[in-house]
Amino acid sequence: MSNSSNPDAVVALRWYDVPGYGHLQMVDQTRLPAVFDYLSYDSAAGVAEGIRSMVVRGAPAIGVAAAYGVALEALRMQTQPQVVFEAALDAGFAVLAQSRPTAVNLFWALDRMQRCRAQYSQDHPSQLAAALLAAAKALHEEDIRINQQMGEHGAALLADGARVLTHCNAGALATAGHGTALGVIRSAIAAGKRISVIADETRPFLQGARLTAWEMVQEGIPVTLITDNMAGHLMSQGEVDAVIVGTDRVAANGDVANKIGTYMVAVLAARHGIPFYVACPLSTIDLSVANGDQIPIEERAASEVTGFRETQWAAAGVQVRNPSFDVTPAELVTAIITEKGVIHSPDEKKLRAIFD
Numbered sequence: 001m002s003n004s005s006n007p008d009a010v011v012a013l014r015w016y017d018v019p020g021y022g023h024l025q026m027v028d029q030t031r032l033p034a035v036f037d038y039l040s041y042d043s044a045a046g047v048a049e050g051i052r053s054m055v056v057r058g059a060p061a062i063g064v065a066a067a068y069g070v071a072l073e074a075l076r077m078q079t080q081p082q083v084v085f086e087a088a089l090d091a092g093f094a095v096l097a098q099s100r101p102t103a104v105n106l107f108w109a110l111d112r113m114q115r116c117r118a119q120y121s122q123d124h125p126s127q128l129a130a131a132l133l134a135a136a137k138a139l140h141e142e143d144i145r146i147n148q149q150m151g152e153h154g155a156a157l158l159a160d161g162a163r164v165l166t167h168c169n170a171g172a173l174a175t176a177g178h179g180t181a182l183g184v185i186r187s188a189i190a191a192g193k194r195i196s197v198i199a200d201e202t203r204p205f206l207q208g209a210r211l212t213a214w215e216m217v218q219e220g221i222p223v224t225l226i227t228d229n230m231a232g233h234l235m236s237q238g239e240v241d242a243v244i245v246g247t248d249r250v251a252a253n254g255d256v257a258n259k260i261g262t263y264m265v266a267v268l269a270a271r272h273g274i275p276f277y278v279a280c281p282l283s284t285i286d287l288s289v290a291n292g293d294q295i296p297i298e299e300r301a302a303s304e305v306t307g308f309r310e311t312q313w314a315a316a317g318v319q320v321r322n323p324s325f326d327v328t329p330a331e332l333v334t335a336i337i338t339e340k341g342v343i344h345s346p347d348e349k350k351l352r353a354i355f356d
């Protein structure tokens with residue numbers, strides 16, 4: 001079934017091969033941890049809806065899903081006349097690009113698929129579809145490898161016995177496997193270090209409580225769940241040795257956009273002299289945006305703030321804001337951990353240099 005070489009217990013996405021076509025299967029992360037179930041997708045519009053509704057979420061996982069979304073559309077339409085096939089592909093790219101705005105990995109993955117499309121544009125639709133599927137599979141495999149490399153670089157930053165606070169879910173569920181922030185923790189543990197995790201609950205969508213806690217429990221990694229407003233107290237009591245988070249987009253100057261609440265954690269970490277690390281693949285670094293002010297911040301539904309699922313606890317009729325991400329200024333970032341190594345005190349010069 002799955003053709004990925006993902007060694008982890010938690011696999012967020014898998015490709016189901018059927019000769020000539022196939023399906024993308026994604027764990028429904030909106031239902032975790034109560035229900036563990038894969039949903040099946042066979043079109044770009046379907047995958048786009050899976051991204052929008054956060055069945056799949058986390059910057060690298062969104063990128064991989066979008067790549068498969070393009071391949072699925074090509075496979076679905078490959079027997080149609082050329083003009084119909086091309087129009088469907090255009091529409092597929094467009095609907096995927098509109099699914100979520102902040103994670104640059106989505107646009108990075110779509111760009112890569114457009115380049116593949118251009119390379120095989122003279123071929124029959126079925127050959128182009130096969131090439132697009134191969135490109136999506138390559139991107140999938142590459143993300144697993146990159147997360148493992150990042151983990152190895154980052155593990156060296158953690159001392160034996162470190163108590164590491166993380167925000168949101170930057171784990172296997174948020175990537176093709178291993179994870180960015182949680183990948184560093186997994187690699188440190190694999191290297192023999194005794195690491196324990198403090199997971200911020202991460203209001204309002206609860207990625208910390210529902211997903212990070214679940215991932216860690218699956219693998220027996222010691223994890224303690226706190227509500228977001230407890231982080232400062234724990235830091236003041238000397239109970240946090242390091243913070244590691246993922247990111248959806250890093251601007252050229254090193255400003256970091258990540259799940260709402262990350263900025264608050266970074267300020268607290270600076271106040272208490274605790275290192276604040278950000279783990280991300282190079283595909284999350286967007287040199288085309290000068291600083292964090294230019295990163296689009298997604299606003300999500302008010303219902304995520306006024307309650308959860310069927311339960312609504314806020315007063316009906318209240319006005320609500322729900323920015324889903326915030327920006328941590330580069331000056332608060334101790335280091336960015338990438339597959340190519342660790343960038344201490346990131347700035348534009350260092351970020352540009354890592355691409356050379």
Ligand code: MRU
Nearest residue numbers: 057058059170174180246247259
């Ligand atoms: O809204 P989400 O759940 O997609 O937000 C995810 C995050 O903020 C992650 O920290 C980020 O994508 C990095 S994932 C490796």
